[in-house]
Each structure stands twice: as structure tokens, then as C-alpha cells.
Amino acid sequence: MHSRTGAGKSWMEGKSIFESHYHGSTTSGRIAYHSRRTRSQPPLYLAQMQSRISNPVSLIIFFLLISVPLFAYDLNQVRVEHFQNGLTVMVLEDHTLPLVSTQMLYRVGGRNECDGTTGVAHFVEHMAFRATKNFPKTDVVNRIYAAGGEWHGYTWIDETTYFETVPVQYVDLVLQIQADRMHNALINESEVEAERGAVLTELHSYENDPASLLNDAVLTTCFLEHPYRNNTIGWTSDVEHLQHDDIANFYHRYYNPSNAVLAIVGDIKTDEILQRVHRYFDVIPAGNSDSIPRTKEPPQIGERRINLNGPANSNYFQITYVAPAAQDSDYPIFLLLQSVLTGSSGINFIQHEDPEKAQPQTLLYGIGESIGSFICPSEQPYVFTIAGKTARDVSQTEIESSIENKIAALRNDLIPAEELERARKQLLFELVMDITNTENAAHQLAFFEGIHAFDVLQHLPELVNAVTPEAIRIVAQKYLQPHQRTIGWYLAGALPHPAALMKPSVKLNAATKPQTEEGNLISEPQIRKLKNKLPVIFQRVTHVPSGTLRILIPSDTVSSSAESVADEPVWRYTSLNWKFLEGELNQVIAAAQKSVAELKQEKPDEESDDPETRLNQTLPQLLGIVPTVGELHPAAIAIAGDFDEQQALISLENAFGKIPTARKLTPLKLQVTEKEKIVRIPGKPQSQLGYAIIAPPPSSRDSYAYRMLLYILTHDYGGRLGEELITKRGLVYYIGNNYNSDGTSAWISITTGVNPDKLNEVRKEFDRLLKDLANNPPSESELKEAKSYLIGRRLTGNQNNDELTAMALREYIDYGHVLTSAEFKTKVESVTQEQLDKIIPEFLKGVTAIVDTNP
Known part of the structure; x- marks a missing residue:
């Protein structure tokens, strides 16, 4: 029932086009029989992938690659238990901080809806955040808030999820909430109309965005039979007419232990937490577990097209191909192929629910005003999407031909080794960033187990490292032919009629880095000063083989080649951000030095015709706030992660110790200029x-x-x-x-x-x-x-x-x-x-x- 900030806006404007929901919030008993699954052997397709390596030298390189530590969490340490009532429970201990994250995933989503009731899975999710038998009113979320926790939920094509992060002393509370939501959610008929209003308001929030409209239209054209074609939040007319019985029956059919995965990650002991889970869940009957659609999408035998028209400043395009499911042996190859085309954003859906903008040195970089790609792990074959926008006077044929020529090169020729290794390194980097805390870990465990692909998650670095240029060519030939495309255009122009938009509701297995003593995995932050008095804040985080460098610039009108965010995390400042893997900090500092030297002031944004953006422009004006044009010098630097502090200080001194430092911003005298x-x-x-x-x-x-x-x-x-x-x-x-x-x-x-x-x-x-x-x-x-x-x-x-x-x-x-x-x-x-x-x-x-x- 809840959406992360900015949900429903186009990735091309730095906003989201996929529906997800973010909110940011003992007695003894008989232990039922359960089976324990071990994960010591790689799946068959790993052997299949390894068999594609054609010579002994490649084999040696392969095993050298996979010996590199790639993940903060050793996924071989995950304990997977199957309870007698069908509930799958996954437990991973992480004693870094005294907190715990849980995720309850139900194997039900947009794929399980019928014509006339699209959006019912998402509607159930809304209702399940309202009240349960033992947590009346909205205590299912208010109790989490009161504990200082964070709660989330989302509905997607294959799953509906509910997860929380709380201080560890509240673990029983979240288990009780999850169990009560599974069996005792109160789907009160008297509350349906109020919730319908909230759902429709959420749905309409997507209608201002051309990319969202286009995405919906392309998916319904790409899938002729499979329910992946439907908008996960539901079509407007369906949501308007959903009945209480539709919602209640859907809940009772799919919310049960045999259709659920519970992942728990945090400062817990495995045997002890499993006993607690038994205490709360054993009493719930197994229920139905048949939730995988029987319908299979027939092969596409010809190019499909759809054109839309509407108000916009640019033309938007989307080219979509059917892509392999996560369990398919082609899936790791396809991930690397995406990295070659545009770069990768990883495989954590809640972190990367939008198309990844093409990065420099990738094949599609520079086409149109902006371009990116998206692929989501799925139970059954879903989509690989290339999307972007272009000036109104640029030919559609020019854009389509430019993209097809790059893809044709992958079908016809072997990718140069240097390009493949650059793409491979970038993908492996993103896989590390996918799981950096307990919440990420719980999500990924439940998500991949939910689509029956946890083995893939465990072995993904090995699989990616085994991909050869020939494998890339074979997969490109198999999936990315011109006749397999669905092409959509949203052309700027007159709006024929307000459209009824519907928006989707919404390394790894290598040796883990040795941990320090429990409780010392995250050190207290330390402040150092460079010779020019520039403050640097160091914080060692040793359980994750990665880090983040931030440089704060006292201006919110900055143009930078680096990833940058204005007014976050500090108002009136711009944060320049870099992520790095263990051992790469010196390279990142060199890149940061270059970016800071090239900073430029840019003009404040013009008044936007997007209502949300315009509101955010107008509110501060009423308090006399104007854009800050400050000095283009660093005000402070922060680094957190796994790095050598002394070496970092030397590198920062060499890069920034002799440049001017920013003076304090002139205080603003805030006053009401207009009521x-x-x-x-x-x-x-x-x-x-x-x-x-x-x-x-x-x-x-x-x-x-x-x-x-x-x-x-x-x-x-x-x-x-x-x-x-x-x-x-x-x-x-x-x-x-x-x-x-x-x-x-x-x-x-x-x-x-x-x-x-x-x-x-x-x-x-x-x-x-x-x-x-x-x-x-x-x-x-x-x-x-x-x-x-x-x-x-x-x-x-x-x-x-x-x-x-x-x-x-x-x-x-x-x-x-x-x-x-x-x-x-x-x-x-x-x-x-x-x-x-x-x-x-x-x-x-x-x-x-x-x-x-x-x-």
C-alpha cells in the first residue's frame, strides 16, 4: 500500500516507472517435521557453463577469477529449512549491528490475476497493511514505527513481499506481525472504498509520465497471452470495480505457508530463531501452493509496434525483447550482455527498479538524449528493455537503426576481450553492491528463493566469470533478432484524450572476508583534517568488500561528470558520490580529483510542467529560499567501507590537500514571502x-x-x-x-x-x-x-x-x-x-x- 519516494515517475527524469512500496518503518512447543536442504554442490547449469570454456588457459583464468572475494555475505552459510506446513525459512547470521531484517515473500503477483480483476494482488497488499486480528487498526505498521524500525512492501509480477528492519530486541514483534498477516488479515468490507481511493490516487500518480504510459503499452503488445502483459497496479476500470469478495478470496487462496518464503538476516542465532519461527507459524495450515501460471507465451514471429501521442518536451522510445527467466542457463550470459550494451545496475529489484542509464564506453551510450536498459529476475521469461528519449526533430528510424546496428554487431561478431572484461568487472561490482546490509540480504534471499533461483544467486559470480565472447554472440542471436522486437514510441504532440494509465505495482559464492571481532565490524567515525583544513570523515566497515566516497560541495546548482545529488544529504549542498570495491579507492580518488577540478555552475532549473517537481520548486520560494550558488570547492569529504585509512589519507592529501576549501555558506534569513x-x-x-x-x-x-x-x-x-x-x-x-x-x-x-x-x-x-x-x-x-x-x-x-x-x-x-x-x-x-x-x-x-x- 505504500510507495517509495518519487515512485511513478520516469527514470529518464531520475524517477521510477515501476511500482514498489517503501515505508520508512517464550513458550515451548512441538517442532514440526521439516527437511533441510544443503547447497554445497553447484547446479547443473554451472557445469554446462564451464563446459563452454574452450581451452585450458581459459579454465585457469576462470578459476583465478572466481577465487576473488566478491560478497559481504557468504551465501553458503544460509540455512534453508522447510517446515511441515510448507513454509520455507532462510536464516543468515550477521552480527555487525544489533538489528534484524525479515522478509516474507508470497509467490503471488500480477501473474495470478484474471481479466476484470487486475490489480487485486496489489489491492490485497494494501489491505494487509491495515489491520490483523491481533494488530488492530494500523498496528502492523505503527508498532514498527514505534520500535524505530523500517517497513516495506511491494507487489510485482511474481511476488508480493512484506519486510521490516528493527532493533534485534523486537524480532518477536515482527515475526508475530508476519504470522498474523499470513493467517489473520482483516479484509474488512467497510474499509475497501477508502483503500480504493488510495490505490487509485497511487495509480493516477503515474499518469503524468510518458515513459510509464509507453511501458504499459509496449508490454501489452509484447505479451499476447501470458499474464506478464498486465499492469501490476491494475487497469483503472478493474481497480474501480474490484469487489470485497475478489480481494478476500485472493488473500485466502494465496497467503499461506506453502506459498511463502521467510528470510531472516541479522544479529540472531540460527537454531534459536528457527524455534521462534516454529512457535508462531506451525499452527497455520499449509494451504495451496499452485501459483505458477500455466499459460506460456508463444514465440514472437514478427516485429510489433505501437505509437502513442501526448504532451511532452521530447519523444520517448522503448524497444523490448523477451528475455530468459532467472533459472535459465542463459540468464547470467544475458546479464553480461546487458552490461556490454549499457552497463548493469545489478539484480536487486528494490534498488534498481528502473532502466540503467547507459554508461560511457558501453555500446549504446550517446544514442538519443538519454538511453538505458532494464532486465528483472523472473520466474518465467520476462523482458529485456532498451528505453530512452530523444529530441522531437530526431528521426525515429535514426534511433532504431543506431540501436539495431550495435546489437547486430553482437550477433555477428565476437566482442573484443577488453570490452567484455570491462563489462564483466562492472557487473561483478554491481553484484557486490546488491547486498550490503541485512535488508538487502533478506530481500535477495527471499526474492530468488521465491522464483526458485536461489542456486543462481549463490553461484552467479562463477557463472558470470565463465561467460565467453562466443556465449555472448549465441545469446544475442537467440534473443535479440529484429523480428523479436516490440517497438513503442510516445511522440510529443496533442493529447487525443486523457489515457487510463495503469502502472506496475511496482561475490557472491566466493570466500567471505574474515571478520573482526563481533561488534567491531563498523567502527566509530573519525575526523581528520588535510593540510588545507579540509575535513575528512573516515568510517571503517570491514564486513563489506566495498566503499563509498562522498564529497560535499556548497552549491545546489552544480554540473558534474560524477554521480551527483543536489540538496541530499544536506540542504543547499551537492553531494558527489563514488562507489568502489576493496583495493580501488586510489582510482576513485583520482577520478574524484578530476571531477572536482571540472565542476561548473549551472543555471537553476526552469519552472517545470511536472506537478510534483513544480511543487518542490514553489514551496521553498514561499519561504524566501533561492537556489544556492556557492563555491565549487569541497566543504567536507566522507569515506565509509573497507579501506586502509592511512593510505586513503595520503591519497586524499595528494589529491585535495592543496586546493582551496569552501567557506561556510552565508546563512539564509528565512521569512514568509507569500502565505x-x-x-x-x-x-x-x-x-x-x-x-x-x-x-x-x-x-x-x-x-x-x-x-x-x-x-x-x-x-x-x-x-x-x-x-x-x-x-x-x-x-x-x-x-x-x-x-x-x-x-x-x-x-x-x-x-x-x-x-x-x-x-x-x-x-x-x-x-x-x-x-x-x-x-x-x-x-x-x-x-x-x-x-x-x-x-x-x-x-x-x-x-x-x-x-x-x-x-x-x-x-x-x-x-x-x-x-x-x-x-x-x-x-x-x-x-x-x-x-x-x-x-x-x-x-x-x-x-x-x-x-x-x-x-
Whole structure:
């Protein structure tokens, strides 16, 4: 029922086009008989792949390659148990931090829906986050929030998943929630209409995006018979007419132990956690496990095309081929083929649900304004997609011919060894980045077991390293022929009629690096200064053979050759980001030195015709905030990962120790310039509503009081706003919120998308709930929950290198150092009930921005 920030927008605008849901949140008993599966032998297709190696020299190279440590987690250590009632349980111990992640995956998704009831799997997922027998109202998520945890869920073509990360002392809580959701979800008929409103609002959020429209149209053209053709979130008319019985019957048919995989990763003991799982799940009957579609898509024997027209600044294209399923021996080869064409983004669906933008030195790089590719692990053959956009005056034939010529070269000729090795290295790098924390690991275990491909996941580095140029050519010939294409174009122009868009609801097996003593796998951050006084924050993370380098630039109007993000993780700054494998830090520092030297200021973005983007442009303007044009010099550097600190300091000194360092940003004097502003962009399918207030900076005693009041008012799908506008009324789908700080100034934003016909109603309810804070101030229990959430979330939300470097830089800018856990807890615990009551009047002095898309 819940979507990650920005879901529903095109990858070509840095947004998502695939539906996924992110929310960010003893007694003895008889142990039932179960079987234990061992994973010591490679699957048959590994032997088949190895047999393709044609000479002894290649064989030697192959085994040298696979001896390199590639993964933070040794997947051979995963314990896989099959309970008597059919439940598959996977356990992997990770004692890095005192937390645990669980993922419950059901082998049911869009593939199991019939005409007239598309979207029912996704609708069930929404309802399953509402209430269960033992967790009434929305306790299935609110109890996770209160524990300082994070919860997620998504519906996709093959699966529906629910997962949580919490401090380890709450592991019984999440197991109880997962068991109750499996057997006791309350699919109340009285709540269906409210949830339908939330689902339709989510669905409409995708309609502003041409790439989403095009993707739906191409998939329905590519698949003639297999249910993979359907939009996972459902077609609008189906969602509008789903009945309570459709939803309840679907839940009772597919939510059962024999159709489920539970993965648990974290600071637990395997035997002990299995006993707990037995305690909560053994009482649940096995149920039905037949969820794999019988329909097989017939071979495509001719090119298919579809053209759309609509308002846009560019033309969009998508070329789709049927691709092998994850268990197919061609799958690892196809992954490497993708890396050759555009580069790879790995195989973790929740991290990489959008097409990977083509990288320099790949075959398709430079075609059109932007281009990328996408392939998703699947139970049955799904798709490989090449998609992008181009200027309106560029010939369609030119784009299609440019792509086909590159692919034809792979079909006809052997790829040069140098190109193949570059692509192989990039793919193996992404496989490392796929699993960098407990949440990633739990997801990947359950996901691949769910599609019966865990063996593939375990042995994927070996399989990738075994791929030869000849194998690439054979697979290209097999899957990427011109007659196997489905080509779609979305041409910028007049919109014939508002379309009813439907959006999808949504190394590895090598030796693990020796661990240090438990509890010391993530060190405390250390701050060093280069000779020019540039601060560098080091944090060693030794259980992952990779790292992240971030450089903070005091300007949010920066043009860089590196991966860069404005206003994240620090408002008014741009973060330049690099990831690296163990031993590669010097190369990354050299690349960073070059990128910093080439930084350029760019003009602030023009006013956007995308409603969500326009809202985010308008809100800060009402507080007198303008784009920051600062110095193009580093303000701070952070590195987290597996690296030699002394060598890193020497390399950073050589690269950055003699350049100017950035001065502190000039503090902004925030003030309300306009109390309310309405922007009209008629014809777009979804409007936007936002509220912003000036907040105290982190140094203020009231800073955390404002953050707690924000949490009480709204946190993703919870809080007072979420309970009323989402859970009870179904008026909106998601409510975003943020505390923005540059260390000296701060402001808070609350934003949501809303269907145009509901805009006035949502506005009135929003205003009413805000004003109700004065008449109904936060209770003691609400304050206690807010404190628990903030303290727990600092642990569960900062596990991997990206998260750790972001937190380090954010706190360094805010406080001049990185807070210890004890310091953070002291700040949070010091907030009093009286403080909250005192700041409510200031909290209500905010500004409102509306993007009205009504005709």
C-alpha cells in the first residue's frame, strides 16, 4: 500500500516507472517435521557453463577469477529449512549491528490475476497493511514505527513481499506481525472504498509520465497471452470495480505457508530463531501452493509496434525483447550482455527498479538524449528493455537503426576481450553492491528463493566469470533478432484524450572476508583534517568488500561528470558520490580529483510542467529560499567501507590537500514571502499539495521538538494525517515529509499528490488536522513513540556505506562532528511535553503551495 519516494515517475527524469512500496518503518512447543536442504554442490547449469570454456588457459583464468572475494555475505552459510506446513525459512547470521531484517515473500503477483480483476494482488497488499486480528487498526505498521524500525512492501509480477528492519530486541514483534498477516488479515468490507481511493490516487500518480504510459503499452503488445502483459497496479476500470469478495478470496487462496518464503538476516542465532519461527507459524495450515501460471507465451514471429501521442518536451522510445527467466542457463550470459550494451545496475529489484542509464564506453551510450536498459529476475521469461528519449526533430528510424546496428554487431561478431572484461568487472561490482546490509540480504534471499533461483544467486559470480565472447554472440542471436522486437514510441504532440494509465505495482559464492571481532565490524567515525583544513570523515566497515566516497560541495546548482545529488544529504549542498570495491579507492580518488577540478555552475532549473517537481520548486520560494550558488570547492569529504585509512589519507592529501576549501555558506534569513500560492497546470492527471514552515536549526534546543511534532503529524502513511487522509478516507496515497538543514537554517516540508477532483476536500481536511494540533496537542504516548522511532531509526536507517557517509556529512554540517549514539539519544530524550505544546503555534504559521491540474 505504500510507495517509495518519487515512485511513478520516469527514470529518464531520475524517477521510477515501476511500482514498489517503501515505508520508512517464550513458550515451548512441538517442532514440526521439516527437511533441510544443503547447497554445497553447484547446479547443473554451472557445469554446462564451464563446459563452454574452450581451452585450458581459459579454465585457469576462470578459476583465478572466481577465487576473488566478491560478497559481504557468504551465501553458503544460509540455512534453508522447510517446515511441515510448507513454509520455507532462510536464516543468515550477521552480527555487525544489533538489528534484524525479515522478509516474507508470497509467490503471488500480477501473474495470478484474471481479466476484470487486475490489480487485486496489489489491492490485497494494501489491505494487509491495515489491520490483523491481533494488530488492530494500523498496528502492523505503527508498532514498527514505534520500535524505530523500517517497513516495506511491494507487489510485482511474481511476488508480493512484506519486510521490516528493527532493533534485534523486537524480532518477536515482527515475526508475530508476519504470522498474523499470513493467517489473520482483516479484509474488512467497510474499509475497501477508502483503500480504493488510495490505490487509485497511487495509480493516477503515474499518469503524468510518458515513459510509464509507453511501458504499459509496449508490454501489452509484447505479451499476447501470458499474464506478464498486465499492469501490476491494475487497469483503472478493474481497480474501480474490484469487489470485497475478489480481494478476500485472493488473500485466502494465496497467503499461506506453502506459498511463502521467510528470510531472516541479522544479529540472531540460527537454531534459536528457527524455534521462534516454529512457535508462531506451525499452527497455520499449509494451504495451496499452485501459483505458477500455466499459460506460456508463444514465440514472437514478427516485429510489433505501437505509437502513442501526448504532451511532452521530447519523444520517448522503448524497444523490448523477451528475455530468459532467472533459472535459465542463459540468464547470467544475458546479464553480461546487458552490461556490454549499457552497463548493469545489478539484480536487486528494490534498488534498481528502473532502466540503467547507459554508461560511457558501453555500446549504446550517446544514442538519443538519454538511453538505458532494464532486465528483472523472473520466474518465467520476462523482458529485456532498451528505453530512452530523444529530441522531437530526431528521426525515429535514426534511433532504431543506431540501436539495431550495435546489437547486430553482437550477433555477428565476437566482442573484443577488453570490452567484455570491462563489462564483466562492472557487473561483478554491481553484484557486490546488491547486498550490503541485512535488508538487502533478506530481500535477495527471499526474492530468488521465491522464483526458485536461489542456486543462481549463490553461484552467479562463477557463472558470470565463465561467460565467453562466443556465449555472448549465441545469446544475442537467440534473443535479440529484429523480428523479436516490440517497438513503442510516445511522440510529443496533442493529447487525443486523457489515457487510463495503469502502472506496475511496482561475490557472491566466493570466500567471505574474515571478520573482526563481533561488534567491531563498523567502527566509530573519525575526523581528520588535510593540510588545507579540509575535513575528512573516515568510517571503517570491514564486513563489506566495498566503499563509498562522498564529497560535499556548497552549491545546489552544480554540473558534474560524477554521480551527483543536489540538496541530499544536506540542504543547499551537492553531494558527489563514488562507489568502489576493496583495493580501488586510489582510482576513485583520482577520478574524484578530476571531477572536482571540472565542476561548473549551472543555471537553476526552469519552472517545470511536472506537478510534483513544480511543487518542490514553489514551496521553498514561499519561504524566501533561492537556489544556492556557492563555491565549487569541497566543504567536507566522507569515506565509509573497507579501506586502509592511512593510505586513503595520503591519497586524499595528494589529491585535495592543496586546493582551496569552501567557506561556510552565508546563512539564509528565512521569512514568509507569500502565505499561499496556487500554480495551475491544467490537463495533468494528478494535483499536488504542500505545506512548509520555518524550523529552528539543529543547534537549537527546539530542533528535535519540531521533528517529533512532524512525526506525530505525519510519517509516510502514519501519523494523524496518514490515519485520516489515507487509512480512513483514502483521499491520498502517500504523504512525504522532510526536515531540511544547512547547519544554520532549517525548514520543514509536507507534500502529497491528490486526484484533481479531491483537491478541495483534501485541502480542507489538511487544514483541519493542522489546526487540531492546538486543540488536541500531542499525548504522552505519541511523544514516547516519536522518541522511540527517532532513536531506533538512526540504527536501522544507517547500515550501508551510502547511508553512513550521508549521515556523517549531515551531522558534521549540523553539529561540527558526528554524534555518538549516546549524544543523539540524549538530544531526543531531552524533549519535553511542554516543548511540544509551546511550539505548536509556530508550527501552524506555515505556507501552502498547490499545483492545481483541474481543467
